[in-house]
Amino acid sequence: xxxxxxxxxxxxxxxxxxxxxxxxxxxxxxxxxxxxxxxxxxxxxxxxxxxxxxxxxxxxxxxxxxxxxxxxxxxxxxxxxxxxxxxxxxxxxxxxxxxxxxxxxxxxxxxxxxxxxxxxxxxxxxxxxxxxxxx
Amino acid sequence: xxxxxxxxxxxxxxxxxxxxxxxxxxxxxxxxxxxxxxxxxxxxxxxxxxxxxxxxxxxxxxxxxxxxxxxxxxxxxxxxxxxxxxxxxxxxxxxxxxxxxxxxxxxxxxxxxxxxxxxxxxxxxxx
Numbered sequence: 001x002x003x004x005x006x007x008x009x010x011x012x013x014x015x016x017x018x019x020x021x022x023x024x025x026x027x028x029x030x031x032x033x034x035x036x037x038x039x040x041x042x043x044x045x046x047x048x049x050x051x052x053x054x055x056x057x058x059x060x061x062x063x064x065x066x067x068x069x070x071x072x073x074x075x076x077x078x079x080x081x082x083x084x085x086x087x088x089x090x091x092x093x094x095x096x097x098x099x100x101x102x103x104x105x106x107x108x109x110x111x112x113x114x115x116x117x118x119x120x121x122x123x124x125x126x127x128x129x130x131x132x133x134x135x
Numbered sequence: 136x137x138x139x140x141x142x143x144x145x146x147x148x149x150x151x152x153x154x155x156x157x158x159x160x161x162x163x164x165x166x167x168x169x170x171x172x173x174x175x176x177x178x179x180x181x182x183x184x185x186x187x188x189x190x191x192x193x194x195x196x197x198x199x200x201x202x203x204x205x206x207x208x209x210x211x212x213x214x215x216x217x218x219x220x221x222x223x224x225x226x227x228x229x230x231x232x233x234x235x236x237x238x239x240x241x242x243x244x245x246x247x248x249x250x251x252x253x254x255x256x257x258x259x260x261x262x
Contacts, residue, residue, distance in 0.1 A: 029215035029219075033210070038208065062203075070170070074168065077238070079230065079234040082226075083227065111255075111256040111258070112256070115252065115260070117256075125243070125246065
């Protein structure tokens with residue numbers, strides 16, 4: 001495997017993937033917990049909630065995530081992009097600790113350390129599998 | 136209170152749909168090539184055209200859309216603190232396996248270690 005060095009722009013794209021995905025999921029969760037339980041018998045109700053504010057904002061963030069994710073997949077492997085962008089989970093936890101003053105247990109700090117180590121591991125390696133050109 | 140088998144089935148559904156969508160999308164983007172290069176040569180329109188004229192891309196988006204509605208359904212019945220880490224952790228592992236088998240990616244020891252660390256880390260973060 002040759003080592004592809006990522007440019008600053010490519011790191012920014014990975015950061016956008018990492019930030020937009022957990023923020024989008026949080027908005028979706030907030031939106032979905034404020035609507036009555038939806039049963040499998042009425043799947044059309046799932047489409048109606050798409051137009052509520054929190055779910056709408058979550059979808060907008062997830063569209064930003066998807067555009068950057070597609071760009072990242074065009075120059076890096078799936079098995080590189082997914083762990084490398086998991087740092088978003090750490091950002092959300094740190095945001096909750098230092099801005100919302102939530103308590104973070106020892107287990108959560110352990111989780112943060114493991115994710116940071118994992119991201120560090122994968123980011124040190126090549127971003128893409130080299131293939132021999134077809135003769 | 137949601138039955139454990141129901142919660143497991145919902146989460147498994149999200150993971151399977153999401154992994155299939157991500158593998159198909161990754162295969163599509165690999166076949167298209169570097170979007171930054173395409174945009175430099177033919178502009179944003181050219182890059183969008185390259186993506187939307189790839190049939191594999193629509194297969195991937197179709198599965199990701201199903202995964203999205205399955206996720207909405209899961210969030211409606213289960214807590215975010217269960218759904219988000221469970222889906223994120225399991226999807227990392229299933230994607231590593233699927234990436235190796237279907238996309239022929241070189242999932243070396245470094246990537247396996249990273250996937251396992253992130254997987255356990257996401258689980259701990261939710262508890």
